[in-house]
Amino acid sequence: MPEIIRVDEISKYDGQEVTVQGWVYNRTDKGKLVFLLVRDGTGFVQCVAFKGDLDEKIFDQLMRLPQESAVIITGPVRADKRAPGVPGGYEIGVKKIEIVQTADADYPMSLKDHGVDFALDNRHLWIRMPSQWAILRVRSTVMAATREWLDNNGFIAMDTPILTPAAAEGTTTLFETEYFDEGKAYLAQTGQLYNEANIFAFGKVYCFGPTFRAEKSKTRRHLTEFWMLEPEMAFCDLDGLMEIEEQMVTHIVQRVLRDRKPELLSLGRDLTKLENIKAPFPRISYDDAAKMIGELREKETDPEKKELLKFDWGIDFGAPHETAITNQFDKPVFCYGYPTAVKAFYMEPWPGRPEVCKSVDLLAPEGYGEICGGSERISDHDLLLKRIHEQKLPESAFKWYLELRKYGSVPHSGFGMGVERVTSWICGIEHIREAIAFPRTIKRVYP
RNA sequence: UCCUCGCUAGCUCAACGGCAGAGCGGGCGGCUGUUAACCGCUAGGUUCGAGGUUCAAAUCCUCGGCGAGGAGCCA
Incomplete structure (x- = not known):
């Protein structure tokens, strides 16, 4: 039985046959070959399946496997500069795959950008x-x-x-x-x-x-x-x-x-x-920071920013003041x-x-x-x-x-x-x- | 609490007074090295809500709702 490994340690297993347990983050099919990007919680790894290596029924399932489906994949680890992922640089050739659950096809998070409200509703x-x-x-x-x-x-x-x-x-x-x-x-x-x-x-x-x-x-x-x-x-x-x-x-x-x-x-x-x-x-004292803000305000040419940097001794620093100080x-x-x-x-x-x-x-x-x-x-x-x-x-x-x-x-x-x-x-x-x-x-x- | 902005397909956006569209996602098909793959076909709409102006409103006006960014306050 191949060892169940964590993707963040994949570099230790180059050339060995291993098992990863995770979820399909992305799928790209190329006719007679399928790339599955699998995440296991510790990292992201590309898994490659060739039609000739697998049972035809299983391969056909892989071709249409929805994003987020849960899988257990076994196969050899190969170093390959083309392989994306985190940490990346390694891929797994799929010899055996168990589909634990086929995800519904209507997974709402796309791989492209989302608005803040939608992303947070789907946190x-x-x-x-x-x-x-x-x-x-x-x-x-x-x-x-x-x-x-x-x-x-x-x-x-x-x-x-x-x-x-x-x-x-x-x-x-x-x-x-x-x-x-x-x-x-x-x-x-x-x-x-x-x-x-x-x-x-x-x-x-x-x-x-x-x-x-x-x-x-x-x-x-x-x-x-x-x-x-x-x-x-x-x-x-x-x-x-x-x-x-x-x-x-x-x-x-x-x-x-x-x-x-x-x-x-x-x-x-x-x-x-x-x-x-x-x-x-x-380390800078409030007094010296106040002087620094005054000088930075003098140099500021944007009138809007200049207004935000307005400052009298005795007030607390606002966000614009802090930014001006830390930028130094x-x-x-x-x-x-x-x-x-x-x-x-x-x-x-x-x-x-x-x-x-x-x-x-x-x-x-x-x-x-x-x-x-x-x-x-x-x-x-x-x-x-x-x-x-x-x-x-x-x-x-x-x-x-x-x-x-x-x-x-x-x-x-x-x-x-x-x-x-x-x-x-x-x-x-x-x-x-x-x-x-x-x-x-x-x-x-x-x- | 105040100021500014936004709300159109599942998602991201376009159309800005004259036929509601694209990309992604979904479905179907093609492809043996993809990198948010690509190519072809396809389904998908109460344009936030109510009222108003107009021959005609997603678009202009009023009110309301929801959200975002910033200010204040702080970690």
Whole structure:
């Protein structure tokens, strides 16, 4: 019995007879010869059937086998430069074929382009297409590399609750649900506050799970349900935070380059742009970024773009500002020291400059913008209480959070990383919705 | 919430006031090296909905529906 192999390892089997289990992605018939492009979940491989080699009845079935039919094919592996596929360069001569299921002929996804709405309505089928398959394989590796780096660097995985009692950051819109006799509960938009409790037990922790934001955002960078990694570290200041971020992001990019090269190439990604992503990353203060934006605005000749770059000290950067800054670098860039007024209540003030805080965003190059956002947290009890009052947050909800500052409080820091944003950047794709299997947006909860 | 754009065959689009069309996909046939194969034949329409202007509306106008891109907010 020939071995059942994975297509992504086909190069190891050159000259041997093997079996692949998969689905017919495309078929081209040439009279007395048929090409079947078969995908098995790990890759795409061309299988070639000659009329003379097979039973006439079986060959006739192959000639009219619909796209997506399930098959088990056995035959010899041959290196052939003409053979398409991922990884490609090898084909299988069909000696034996079992048709597990003949697909209906009305499969709706064609091999040509589809509109966004149609593709998303058929997301359960779209994920079979090579581009979507490649993106989601990269996503899986992004997640694995993230955990790998954290686990190897002394972090403890601490999952935080998804059902939470109140708004963590006040303003952002929450998804609401009934919670038995306890009133309302809300889907978590961050695990950070819980992780600030966890560090005093475990030192360095992370949570990694789905996050929910009921914001009415309608852009290529937003989902209502997305996956966020949130590390939090005791005895860590802003500089320590940036070091951890750049080491981790470097590891993620380099591991994807190592393990997912065929997928990146099939997406048409320029690998040289990724090979360059190595720590240290440039660091620029909000003040200097503001100056840079001013200079770039002066040089901008397009009046429409000039208007978008309008900027006064004190406002947060919008997407056009971030793009302008990141275009000056070929690596992700840290932008730190944002105005306190535009950031969350728990961020540590800059020593001697209370109008700015020890916050940092990591902005990805090529216009991808913010992939990580974090800060050093306020460690002083009275200052934190003052901030909660200023923001008119309910003190009772933060009782436990304030208590953390009474029993062994230390400087500590943390950040959040959006998995879909990182995946989009690494893949070089236009829209974040393709970086998750079943995206949830303001206009879509199906399928 | 605001601004802009779109909706025609299963899909991607054309027709822009005068007979509703093409490519892909489907069906039938041909072809021993295809690369989103190619060639021939063929079936397939409530032009998003309602109302209006007109001899005549997919096309112009009004209202509505649905969607997309962007802004704000953020990962």
